[in-house]
Amino acid sequence: MKNLNLKSLLVRPEVATFIMFVVIMIGFYLANERFLDARNIRIVMGITPEYMIVAIGIAILMISGEFDLSVGSVFALVPMTMVQMVHQGVPPWFAIFLGLMIGVIVGFVNGFITLRFGIPSFIATLGMLYIARSLTTVATAGFPPPFPHILPNELFVYQFELFRASLYWALLVAFVLxxxxxxxxxxxxxxxxxxxxxxxxxxxxxxxNVKMFCFILCGFLAGFAGMIQTFRLEAPLPSQGYLLELESIAAAVIGGVSLFGGIGTIFGACIGAILIRFLESGIIMARIDAEWFRAGLGSLIIIAVVFNTYISRRATRIGQNKAKD
Amino acid sequence: MEDIIVCKDLNKYYSGVHALKDLSLKIKKDSVVGLIGDNGAGKSTLIKILSGAHQPDSGHIYFEGNKVKFKSTKEAMNLGIETIYQYSALIPEMSIARNIFIGREQTQYNVGNFGLMKTKTMQDDAMKALTDVELHLRSPDTPVNQLSGGERQGVVIARAMYFKSKVLILDEPTNHLSVKETNKVLRFVEGLKSQGVTSIFITHNLSHVYPIADHLCVMARGEKIADMEKKDTTIDHLTDLLVNG
Structure with missing residues (x-):
């Protein structure tokens, strides 16, 4: 029976990802001991929570069977509108609320177009990727505005001893969802x-309705995560979150979320996001040309999916053989 | 015996095609009704109407003597009419327990329609439901894609039994099953009668339904062409009707 439990644990895709994570961490540590220094962990975990939050939204949406390619653009649009609204005299908390609502609205529009017209969400949200990015540039009004310090950014990104407040926000999101x-x-x-x-x-x-809920949640989380990044950098950039849509899908997939829906976990998506950030850092720390990061990420995606497919085929076969006995 | 479902003059058009023509049908309580017909005979249209998935363009349905109009499958399910579709009755990746309770989860700490699932109760009840249909599986957490075709139909029937369905509509439940698995499913369906469940067994394979049916109804081109007790007919007569319409 114990043997059986171990087997059923090993076939869980997020467990395989976790093992991969440990192996990669050990590998980079052997390449450079300072990889696991408090200093490096502080740097990596300072930026990771933003990616975790987006990956969680993407993972839930993908589990429901849909995609969102617009998260990277929403990641920039939401904080940009918040900042511009504060410059126009909107009270900070109200600006934050309105900004997050933009994420919700984009999610709703994505869902509405996909479900009402029965087109693939891949296309609906690809359109939104361009629209939202374009709106961000328009909202920038030519030159990136200064960061208004009346925004309560410390609440979201305060640097504690090792971690930032954003990590606790990400963990809260992960726990609740x-x-x-x-x-x-x-x-x-x-x-x-x-x-x-x-x-x-x-x-x-x-x-x-279920899919619509997931679209809205995904848009909201992408905006929320973008807000955290702007609060951390104290600079709203129109280019923020560029290519983030692919990276967050990569995080979800590496974490065992199926491209076809119905399979995946929050834990897997988080591990996937953390893994990508440590991979990036590890390549730099190992004094490999940083351009190799994308090659590493690409390999990781392929290995993860091939491995998961292999494992789940085997598990199904074992089960069916058992059923025949 | 009283009739549990009565259909009167049902008509249904799909973009100009007359898929169901003045169909009237009486289904007796606690019986097994075999609904047979070739592809395109209108069987699927009839089930979709009975299960609430589609609405008839004209005609009436009476359930336990009361006139009913189903706007959704949920409404039909709430009255106790459960439909098992040929391909899509279970979610392959999900566990047996979760599949049994899809859309009808047992929850606690509810806020409106939402709440946390009582996982343990659901697992225990799932096992009990399986045992009730003589299906003995290892664990309620096994994903459905690890079960054989016959076992899957068993899970679906267990689900219908658990939720005290009065009428079970089975759409081609023996399709793509081996002989052994088919027999298993037929035994499940036969067992339903004694538990007070009426079943409507849709198939184009007469030899599957004939042994267990009490009543047989043959359809062709959207019409009912025969409707009789098993004792009043023979397998040869039915075959002739099926082939020659």
Whole structure:
């Protein structure tokens, strides 16, 4: 029985990712001992939470069976509008609220276009990628505005001894949404919708509502994460979050989220995001040309998916053989 | 015996195609009804209407003597009409327990319709539901894609039983199953009668449904062409109807 439990644990994709994570961490540590210094961990974990939050949103949306390529643009648009609104005299907290609502609205529009017109979310959100990026540049009004210091940025990014406040925000998001996805009935509907939309709707689940919820959540989290980055850098940049959409899909996929929906965990998405950031840092610390980061990331994606596919095929075969006995 | 479902003059058009023509049908309580017909005979249209997935363009449905109008599958399910579709009844990657409770999870700490699932209760009840249909599987956490075809149908039937369905509509439940697995499914369906469940068994394979059916109904080109008790017919007669319409 113990053997059986170990096996069922090993076939979980996020466990494989975690093992990969440990191996890579040890490898880079051997290459350069300072890789795991408090100083380096402080640097890497200072920027990671922003990516974790986006990856969590993407992972939940992908589990429901849809994509969002607009997260990188929303990541820039939301904080840019917040800053510009404060410059126009909007009270800081109200500006934060309105800014986050823009993330919600973009998510809603993504969902509406995808579900109402029955087109692939890949296309709907690809369009939104360009639209939201363009809006950000327009909102920048030519030159990036200064960061208004009346915004309560310390609350989100204060640097503690080792970690920033943003990490605790990311962990809070992961915890709350982890409970939602893995323990609540809503989570069950999300998995069912992504696993087989027809079966889910024949069981009375309103699959379009479920997907819409995931689109909105994803847009909201992308905006929230973008806000944190701007608060950390104390500079709203129109180029912020460039290519983030692919990186967050990469994080989710490395963490065991299926491209076809119905499979994945919050834990996996977080580990995927952390892994990517440490990979980047490790390559620099090992004095490898930083241009190799993308090659490393690419290899990691392919290895992770090939490995997970292999494992899940084996698991299915073992199960079916057992059933025949 | 009383009728549990009565259909009167149902008509359904799909973009100009008359898919169901003045269909009337009476289904007796606690019986197994075999609904047979070739592809395109209108069987699927009829089930979709009975299960609430589609609405008839005209005609009426009576359930336990009351006139009903289903706007969704959920409404039909709430009255106790559960439909098992050919391909999509279970989510392959999800566990048996989670599949049994899709859309009807047992929850606590509820806020409106949302709440945390009582995982332990759901697992225990899932195992009990499986045992009730004589299906003995190792664990309620096994993903459904690790089960054989017959076992999957067993899980679906266990689900319908657990939620006290009165009518179970089975769409081609024996398609793509081996002989052994088919027999398993037929035994499940036969067992339903004694538990007070009426089943409508849709198939184009007469030899599967004939042994367990009490009543047989043949459809062709959207119409009902025969409707009789098993004792009033023979397998040869039915085959002739099926082939020659």
């Amino acid at each position: 982890g409970i939602m996805l893995h323990r609540s009935n809503v989570g069950n509907w999300i998995y069912a919708t992504g696993g087989d939309t027809n079966a889910a709707s024949s069981m009375g689940i309103k699959t379009n």
